[in-house]
Structures are given as structure tokens and as C-alpha cells.
Amino acid sequence: AAANLTEVFTNIKSILADKKPNESLPIGFDIFVLLAEEAVKNGLDAISKECLRIYLSLDAPNNQFRARAFLAQAKLLQPTSSEHPEALEKPIAYVLKTIELCRKIPKYHFLVFNASVVYSELVRPFLKPHFRRFLCQSLSQVVKALEAIDDKDY
Template sequence: MGQPEVSEDCIQMYFKVKGPVTQFLGRAHLCRAQLCAPKSTENLEEFENCVTQYMKVINFAKGEPRYHFLVFNASVLYWRMARPFLKPGCSHRLIASLSQMVNVLNQLEEEDTEWRAELMLELLDCYLHAGRRDEAATLCATAAPFIKAYVPHRYRQVFAIMVQHELMDELQLKEEKKTSTSLSVTFHMNVLKAKLDKNDLPEDVNKILKKTYTELGHCDHQSTPSIREEKILLLFELAHLSLTLKCEEVSSGCLSDLKKIDSEGKEKETNWNRHLPQQGPNLCHCLASFPSFLCAFPTVRCGFCTPLFPISCCHRHWPVLPPAVYTTHLKGCTIVHNIHDP
């Protein structure tokens, strides 16, 4: 409601009274962390104080299974605060706290695997920007198998990083690229990026780009939406790399393919809309209006609504509402949540 002074007074009064150690202690630290969030990336004292509050939450909550939801919420709110520090020259400040967040979420086997993968990839970038290649390689050893098993659509991203920064044995990477066209194309592009970074480009760079473009052309983007999306990303990436390496023929071909895919998509969308019945707002539309601060006040996870939300969404947990039982109406359905937590 835009009254941080009132919130600050309430939090101070809460900590003056030595109350029982319950979930509300964790929530109080979450509120305090948001109140003391740094106003800019230059204020390191505020940053450290804010991080301390989030660490208190996860250290308190990780030992009690019924409070594990607080660890997830702390990670989401922490990341919202930390994102401005991703700019060059600042990302190294996140390594200590972000690595602890990742480790705790992994220890608790947080069910939101995509969120865990997201934080792993961000931590990997922080290591690389800080020049800490050994730590990056160590993280890849655990992150790559995890992402491949549980978040396969993000695996190409970590594979590209491993190739470009040589974080895994080259023979192993070459074997890995044989498993799919997208990984093969990704491998060839990132090998060139690595050589470009070292100013050691091969003489036949144009030949490699043309071969990569031809191989990408064998990918059938009409088979599934996910393959279509992946091919679009690869075409953009290959076009950009080709322009950087002054191979206009390949970049022009990539742009032509992108236009063709776009026109095909618009045609399908038009045909689909002609037969689409008019529908009312769905669950995601209804819940998108929930205020973001509610993520600091969860009690239970709703197994029905969780899969419908984006992984990084802060509204994944329902807020505490009196009395101890509340109902949620979902287009004719009623779900009753029983709250047992003290």
C-alpha cells in the first residue's frame, strides 16, 4: 500500500517481543529484507544487510520440512533484489549468496526444477564473468546432468556455455553433439565463438558456417512447437555470428528462413482463430492480478495451480487468509485448503 514506514514499525515491534519460533519468524525476516533492499548497486552496505536477512530465512526454514516453502520464497525475493547486480563489474558480488541459495534448494530437492536450473545458470554466468573458471567447471559437472534430466529444454544453453568456455572434455562434448541436430549446430557455433575470443579463427570459417547452416536446415520446425522455437533461436544466433564473421551469405539465408517460418506461423494462427470458440478468462488471467508481496505470506502450496504458473512467478503460494480454512473458486470448481501450521 506504499507505506513502508508502517511496515518498518510493525517489524520492529515484532522483533522486540520474543515470540514462538514459527513460520512467522521467517516471514518477518522476508519483510525486513524487502524493506532494506538496496536502492542502487553502489550501496554495498544495504546489499549485505539485505542478503543477511534472506540467509536468516533459509537457515531457519531449511531444517523444518513444513517451512521449506519459505526457502523458495526467499530465493524468489532475493533474486528480484539481486538482478540489478548482474551488470559487468557487479555480478561477482552475488556469488557467495547465490551459491548458497542454489545449494540449499538442491539439498531440499525443491520440486520447481526449472527455477533451480535458472539459478544454476545465473550462478554459472557469475562465475564466468568473475573469471572463476574452475568453480564454473565444478558447477557444470552437477548442473548439466540435472538440467538434461529435469529441464531438457534448457540443456542446449548450458551445453553452449560448456563448449564456448571449454568447461568439459572436448571428446565428451563431441559425443554429446551427436545426439541431436540442435546440439551439433550449437557445438559448431560455440567452437567458433571460442576461437573468436582467442583471435584464432580457422581459415575455412565460411565453410564451417555454411556447413552449420545446411545442417540446421535439416531440422523440421513443423514437427513440434518446441522444435520450431529452438530452430528460430538457432537461426538468430547463427545469423548474428555470421554477421560478426562477415559471412553475409549465411546470415542472409538465416533471415530468409526466419521470414518463412514467421509467415507460416501467421497463416496457421489465422486458420486456428477462425475455429476457436470464444472463451472466458482462465485461471492464470484471474490470478495474475495478485499483488507481488503476497509471496511473503504463504502457508501451503496448491498442487492444482502450481503447474500453470511460470516458474519464476512469485504467486505460486496462496496467501494466509483467516479463518483456518479458505476456499478458492476455479470456474465452477471449489478447492478447500486446510491450514495446520501454527
């Protein structure tokens, strides 16, 4: 899978390199998010970062792909140890941005649930004495968002 993702990424970069300055993008914006998500899953952080950088630099609409880009960014920034709780600030900010974007649009409410899952993965190592205080405010926001959307699936 990693070789295929690398090949796709290389092909996309060559398409972008061939694009003239005022020419519209010959591929959909969403491809960058889809590729970033798969790259994160496969440990290809450099590809994921570059795809997200490209996507977020485009004038992409506020839709599910922007929300998914925020979640991929949160996963990329996930702390590798629980020794530094301040390292949670950026990834949690991306989760909360996702929630804020999606709670207003009923067809994207499923992404509020997805964001809560990413949040739980991020904070799990910090659910221990003396660290929980770093999570109170953000956990409260996540729970309130889940309650507000009143999705019967969660």
C-alpha cells in the same frame, strides 16, 4: 488499501498502549508480520518498520512468521540503486537467515523457495559486469539450500 492498513495499524497501537506491563498480548504475534507484509507491498515503509520492530522485540517462536518477518525486512532494506553493492549486505543477510531457519523444518521448505524469489528481486539490478563478484557467495548458499530441500515445486 493504504488507508485501511493505516487504520488497522492505529487500532493495534491503541491496543498495545492500553496493555498493562505484565499482561499478555491480547492479539497474536503473527498480526504484526501480516501487517508488515501488506505495508511493504503498499509502500507504507514506516508502518512496516514499526510492525517488524514490535514483532522482533517480542519473544515470538521460530516459526514461519519469524521467517516472513525476515523476508519483509529484506524487502524494506532493498537498495534503490545498483551504485552501492555494499547496500545488499543487510537484505541478503535477512534472506539467508530465512533460509537457515526454514531449511531445517520440512513444513517451511516453501519459504526457502520464497526467500530465493526475494533474493532474485534484490540482486537483479546487480547482475552486470563488475558487480557479480558481490553475489557469488550468497547465490551459492541460496542454490545449495534449494537443492538441499529437494522441493519438487521449484
